[in-house]
Amino acid sequence: MTVFYRIISGTELKEILDGKKIDRLVLAGLASSGCYGATVREAYRLGYQTIVASDAHADQIRGKADDLNNQLAKYENLLIMKTEEISFSKR
Template identity: 45%
Template sequence: MNTTKLNKPALILIDIQKGFNDVAYWGGDRNNVDAEEKASELLEIWRAKSLPIFHVQHCSSNPNSILNETNPGNQFQDVVKPLEGEAIIKKNVNSAFIGTNLKELIDNAKIKNLVIVGLTTDHCVSTTTRMAGNFGYTVYLVSDATATFNKKGLNGEEFSAELIHQTALASLNEEFAQVVSSEFIKEIV
């Protein structure tokens, strides 16, 4: 049954793919180790309420990338694996809106509210969130259902995944999205 306080919110799951399980490949450490589980909990709510779901899959054009379609890392993680009939949006850049039909699908369904979860906070999640906000959608970015990895600074300094995550969220909050918890989303959907 489609009953929610929000008008037909869409859940956008960004790049929750097996390749992101290789923590060493992405920076050696990550935050929010339960992010995929939190995303899965929201996905189950969306399925139970027959709300719109969009699975975004990064398909790197680099044949050596762990996220290239020829590599097993490209596959969705089992915890959020799409069901038959759920939309899969394949992209090869940071934004789920560039080179895809995501905006067309959202607009054709007259969706105004987007809930965004996924990987990684400072890359594809951030870029997609920024574009969604610029397109005029009401965007809820779920802080505990997103995650990222350690980064090296320009001078070789180490920045923790949690610092990168929190900085990315702070840059998005109240300008491109409302940054919220999964518990908040559960209360309004």
């Protein structure tokens, strides 16, 4: 059995995000096929506006980052953007 770790559920992070009324997450990281992918899916499932930095995650297995980006492109309202396209200005 493969276990993928997430960073939101089961930690204090959800309480912190909700307490600060944060509803948009920009995600970057390592292990596209593992904890990063699981965290992206979890954020999306929990209702956060989820933005994937498509050029800011990687995997030790060649092609896995691109595979994940292609899989996530099918999720409605999940944004996939290059880092240079992401803005942190107030909405």
